[in-house]
Amino acid sequence: MNTRPGLSDTEPAPCLRIGLLWHSVNSPNLGVGALTISNIAIMEKVANELGVSVEFIVLGWMDKSFPVYVQAPNVRALALNGRACKPGGAFSAAVGDCDLVLDIGAGDSFADIYGWRRFLYLAYTKWLVKRAGRPLVLSPQTLGPFKNRLARAIAAFLIRRSDLVFARDRMSVDYARDIGVSRKIIETTDVAFRLPYEKPSPWPGPKEKTVVGINISALLYQGGYTRDNMFQLSIDFPALMDRLLDYFAGIPDCEVVLVPHVLSHRAVEDDLSVCQQVQRAHPGVSVAPAFRSPSEAKSFIAGLDFFIGARMHACIAALSTGVPVAPLAYSRKFMGLFYALDYRDVIDCAAETTESALEAVTLAFGRRDELARMARHSAALAQDRLGIYEDGIKDFLASRIPNRRPAPVAAKSRLSA
Template identity: 45%
Template structure:
């Protein structure tokens, strides 16, 4: 659990007794499908950004909270980013089906459950098995009649009818649904979900960081290149799982070759996922290989947590990337970005912020994308203006979500 209002609570997270601070009961919040141990720094960014929002909401509501976290990921450990954290649970199949498991226990003790769906996993884009594994835990929450909120996330797409049916059931039984982009709001309408729906934006916009004034050679334009190992390997199935229109491996090499050979540019490789268990996901392993192939590039030390990654990214002049939260880290720190989109989540989010500089890997060819790269490099001033305007809009959208949480915390029965 992570205590807010600067109150450090006892570390015995499994007690059934209601905690108090003074005479005020402490509300228990369960953050579902979050993690402070995931090698996917995007999931960590969502978690830490969400905690920042909850801290503000708790302060506004005059409440004290303790926050339990349940999700996947054991590759890294940045729980020290939240010093008061007492416990994080692995939401595995064994925990789901054991009535006496810690997962079932913290669900039963929660005053509210906030489900972020790892940002983009309320979909069968990554496979039916993953969607149903996550949905079983959601059903555990709903059968206990706990207040259950879908925190801002991508909704859909759903390719299979039975996955669509499960999505509709979960959404209708939930307390409220927050979409993180306009396309997800439309997807909810297409699913017949129109009540208790609000459009917000990705909570990782609130991820704290330390701004870096400059990295590397200050006489050159510093461009970050985030290459996704998952796309490089053709997805989990190794067969162009995401339907890219370009040869991602060949395109990545062309991008690195052309940019790193330009004497006016300094190219930084920006891995955003570390995974010792799944090499297909490990951006850093791939980045080391590419750095050996393109020695003019700069390879930073392995990032230990999402805040360290965002702090480094904040010192760049431009980020070109395929990992959603690498691009959000850039955008939310004021750095122009060219997202290399492999799903509609990129278009949905950035266009919701009035930002149209997006390359679509599923529709555009290699030359078209390289033209976008050239355009981005030569129009940084215009892009900075668009990023500034987009961040102002993101603040407004997240304030809507924060106000909802504040109101809920004020009204919840203790």
């Protein structure tokens, strides 16, 4: 029964059409997929509470070589490229048919640390949304950094022009202030804490081995896109991986599995090929299977006893399931997110030496029971923080519901797990 004022019991509920900008239905970077699945789940919960149905159009990069794992009757996708983003092109047409656009910036891509091409795509599409007269909401994400003065000016202008802005950490809020943004920015956390997964079955009796997962980022292992220490790490990342594997090989009751979280046809991004390369040099370790979806990866990570990760959403998969984790940070996004959730055991790979990073990880391993308790606390805190996002979106949508198109069918997402 629809009890919203002005609607009869038989009148179909209004339907909101939401554009999900810089999300993806099949990104080989499973972190971006995790953001998409989680944000859809959050928006459906909010829409249900408001008594409306919702349709989504996912606007982002698509990978022809990777299977689609976000599939639902109320979800469709538009691949963004230069042609689609031309004025009057497919992107503008899609945006014009939306009631609002949620831009998550692929989590951390509204920055210039990944190069000008990516930054300009992220900036230009925001401008097109506002040019079309559509409400633009920046979903929880890292804001910046912007090392270039022009990039900072463009970013500040676009943040001011957005209708509602959420950041996933306090550092982003403070950074926006530093670049001249005085508008309200709501601090919450990463939506991937809502990613569904299958809990591992309880282990029957005492475990014979402690299973350690290590996520090796191909991007860091190969020096970034420029292959010349693009992220200005102070450690030797490949050497750290070798030394960690040697360390755990010396512990008789440890089993190590390498866990890829980006499975790309681009060699510079492909964790799987790097994990296989490392395995050949360390034949005692295994490599996790090529995951088919973000939820499948999270379900695997949830069954580990300790996790070391250089991909932030692989670390979030651990933290959100109570697995003790040693995040290997290459940018402030790690510290911003984890510190805000009272989890401070983050190794800053742009400040530590290889030796001190190794020591920090081994000390964390020795404290894994304590870190597991901290992870459970942080996961609970994250759920509370996401309630702030839900409430903010709910209030924002409530004033935009009247006179919307009726829903053709009642559709609920069935997202791949």
